[in-house]
Amino acid sequence: MLKPEPLQSNPPVARKKISDPVPVQILLIGLTLLFFIGFVFLPLGLVFSQAFQKGWEFYLEAIKEPYTIEAVKLTLTTVAIVVPLNAFFGVSAAWAITKFSFPGKAALKTLLDLPFAVSPVIAGLIFVLLLGSRTPFGSWLGEQGIKIIFSTPGIVIATLFVTFPFVARELIPLMEAQGRDEEEAALTLGARGWQIFGKITLPNIRWGLLYGMILCSARAIGEFGAVSVVSGHIRGQTNTIPLHVEILYSEYNFTASFAVASLLVFLALTTVIVKAVMENRFQKNSSQH
Amino acid sequence: MAIFQKKRRNILPGFGLSMGYTVFYLSAVVIVPLSMIFFNAIPMGWEPFLSAVTAPRVLASYKLSFSTAFFAALFDAVAGLLTAWVLVRYRFPGRAVLDALVDIPFALPTAVAGICFATLYSPIGWLGDITTKWNIEVINSPTGIVIALIFIGFPFVVRTLQPVLEELEPEIEESAHCLGATRMQTFRKILLPHLFPALLTGSTLAFARGIGEYGSVIFIAGNLPMKTEIAPLMIMSKLDQYDYNGASAVALVLLVISFSMILLLNAVQEWQQNEYR
Numbered sequence: 018m019l020k021p022e023p024l025q026s027n028p029p030v031a032r033k034k035i036s037d038p039v040p041v042q043i044l045l046i047g048l049t050l051l052f053f054i055g056f057v058f059l060p061l062g063l064v065f066s067q068a069f070q071k072g073w074e075f076y077l078e079a080i081k082e083p084y085t086i087e088a089v090k091l092t093l094t095t096v097a098i099v100v101p102l103n104a105f106f107g108v109s110a111a112w113a114i115t116k117f118s119f120p121g122k123a124a125l126k127t128l129l130d131l132p133f134a135v136s137p138v139i140a141g142l143i144f145v146l147l148l149g150s151r152t153p154f155g156s157w158l159g160e161q162g163i164k165i166i167f168s169t170p171g172i173v174i175a176t177l178f179v180t181f182p183f184v185a186r187e188l189i190p191l192m193e194a195q196g197r198d199e200e201e202a203a204l205t206l207g208a209r210g211w212q213i214f215g216k217i218t219l220p221n222i223r224w225g226l227l228y229g230m231i232l233c234s235a236r237a238i239g240e241f242g243a244v245s246v247v248s249g250h251i252r253g254q255t256n257t258i259p260l261h262v263e264i265l266y267s268e269y270n271f272t273a274s275f276a277v278a279s280l281l282v283f284l285a286l287t288t289v290i291v292k293a294v295m296e297n298r299f300q301k302n303s304s305q306h
Numbered sequence: 307m308a309i310f311q312k313k314r315r316n317i318l319p320g321f322g323l324s325m326g327y328t329v330f331y332l333s334a335v336v337i338v339p340l341s342m343i344f345f346n347a348i349p350m351g352w353e354p355f356l357s358a359v360t361a362p363r364v365l366a367s368y369k370l371s372f373s374t375a376f377f378a379a380l381f382d383a384v385a386g387l388l389t390a391w392v393l394v395r396y397r398f399p400g401r402a403v404l405d406a407l408v409d410i411p412f413a414l415p416t417a418v419a420g421i422c423f424a425t426l427y428s429p430i431g432w433l434g435d436i437t438t439k440w441n442i443e444v445i446n447s448p449t450g451i452v453i454a455l456i457f458i459g460f461p462f463v464v465r466t467l468q469p470v471l472e473e474l475e476p477e478i479e480e481s482a483h484c485l486g487a488t489r490m491q492t493f494r495k496i497l498l499p500h501l502f503p504a505l506l507t508g509s510t511l512a513f514a515r516g517i518g519e520y521g522s523v524i525f526i527a528g529n530l531p532m533k534t535e536i537a538p539l540m541i542m543s544k545l546d547q548y549d550y551n552g553a554s555a556v557a558l559v560l561l562v563i564s565f566s567m568i569l570l571l572n573a574v575q576e577w578q579q580n581e582y583r
Contacts, residue, residue, distance in 0.1 A: 036395070037396075038489075041489075045392050045396070046398055048388060049389050050404075052388070052389065056457050057410055059432060059433065060419065060422035060423060060426060061410070061422075063422055063425060063426055063431075064418065064422060106327070106328070106331045109323075109324045109331075110328040110331075110332075112320060113321065113325040113328050116318045116321075117316045117321045117325075119316075125328075128332060128336070128337075129332070131340070134514060134564050134565060135561065135564075136517070136518025136519070136538050136560060136564075137416075137518065137519075137520050137538070138518070138520050138539075138541050138557075139343070139518065139538070139541065139561060142545060142554070142557055143339040143342050144339055145545060146339075146342035146345075146346050146550060146554065147338070147339050147342045149550075151548065151550065174335075177335055178335055178336060178339065197318060201317060201318065204317060204318060204319075209319075210319035210320050213319075214320075235413055238415070239414070239415025239416070239418075241415060241417040241520070241521035242416065242520035242521050242538065245520075245521075245542075258415075259415045259416075259418070262415075262417050262421065263417050263421075266421050271425070274421060275421070275425075278421060278422075281414070281415045281418050282418060284415075286413075288413040289409045289413050290406060292409055292413075293402070293406040
């Protein structure tokens with residue numbers, strides 16, 4: 018079961034690697050497992066046990082229910098708008114930050130991470146303060162017949178804020194490590210700006226970009242606090258998947274609530290697996306260099 | 307080489323375009339909306355601002371948010387160190403799975419985590435059974451909030467510790483061993499001080515995240531006034547009453563505290579790095 022570090026891996030000098038005694042290892046692994054059982058396995062297991070409590074048919078019914086379908090549609094619409102916008106911004110910011118030297122770079126990088134330090138509720142609040150019907154700008158928009166807060170655009174904008182740093186954050190370290198030599202070589206060979214980007218930079222960053230977009234989508238689908246502030250909580254209209262889970266739960270419709278939640282658990286598990294696979298890939302790539 | 311790099315000029319195209327768009331988008335999506343907090347809180351004047359943020363219910367919510375986030379971060383420091391150590395140092399079946407699952411709190415929507423813990427510790431839940439037997443109050447109590455926040459903050463500690471542990475040179479421990487130190491002494495006097503900056507960073511991130519956390523907490527907290535109302539919930543209820551200034555005032559205090567904590571952390575890290583050089 019437990020394999021101590023193989024000694025053969027360090028020939029030719031038989032070097033004894035210092036490690037903890039096996040009983041200590043077993044104890045510490047056991048404690049870690051206990052923590053994971055309480056905080057990861059039981060909660061995730063609970064979702065499925067509750068979701069399937071009334072059998073497959075009820076499960077499918079809860080998911081096929083029109084309000085659930087509407088919630089899924091709204092969430093997917095939000096993702097379809099938010100992810101490309103933030104991905105485009107991420108690439109642009111990473112290009113500016115990693116391909117040029119300029120004063121204030123560190124400050125700009127800190128500012129990009131700002132949304133991570135803001136409570137989701139505050140992320141919703143700021144858009145109510147900016148665009149709500151009781152504010153000057155919001156009431157002007159209302160006169161033009163545009164409603165943002167308590168309607169779909171508000172959900173999109175709040176999600177845009179919350180998922181703002183994901184792509185940039187993935188790309189900046191990657192592009193910093195890659196440097197600018199390849200692009201500069203292309204330039205001296207006469208390539209134009211967009212050619213350099215399309216043929217050199219984009220192929221180099223495609224996995225990082227994809228990964229950033231996956232993280233961005235996962236958060237956009239799952240965001241609760243910010244969206245909860247700006248959504249009108251109208252079923253079939255301004256309800257995203259997490260908000261739908263909340264409504265079902267507060268109506269004591271636990272089985273349906275957990276059935277819808279199980280969709281989000283699948284999503285989380287997929288994200289985690291993709292992340293592990295991608296990281297493996299990155300590590301192999303970087304060790305080849 | 308270093309000299310050349312310093313003299314290197316920006317020859318690639320697209321600086322104006324990419325920088326311009328970056329600054330524009332950053333301002334439109336983040337800076338301008340965030341500044342609304344100041345524009346709503348500052349015209350209130352000092353007295354009303356102070357009375358809004360020192361109202362007993364608001365003060366109680368601050369106290370609750372900070373204390374629960376603190377205890378959760380403390381627990382995360384221990385559990386995170388243990389997990390990172392086990393994942394980096396030991397080889398056992400299922401290690402890769404555990405390693406991947408560390409990110410679950412990042413990937414799982416907070417509302418789902420919220421209903422999971424609320425159901426798990428409800429009197430008929432799998433763990434609620436045990437806690438009621440031992441007379442531990444979890445549901446509708448600060449303990450429940452701490453449990454939710456432990457879950458949310460845990461990956462911050464593990465993911466900041468892992469790279470540091472991986473890069474630790476075995477020579478350090480070997481020399482300690484040769485000089486006659488026991489394993490425990492090596493851990494306490496050599497490894498722990500070395501890991502401390504990362505441990506502090508990870509738990510501060512967990513703490514900062516815990517102060518603002520909403521979705522995973524409100525289900526288990528029960529939201530009883532003066533008892534289990536967290537600060538973000540106070541913002542929410544002020545918003546429901548259209549008290550925009552009051553909501554901004556409560557939010558401003560939270561923002562200032564979390565920003566200054568992160569700035570302080572950056573300063574500490576910079577100081578640490580200079581110290582090592």
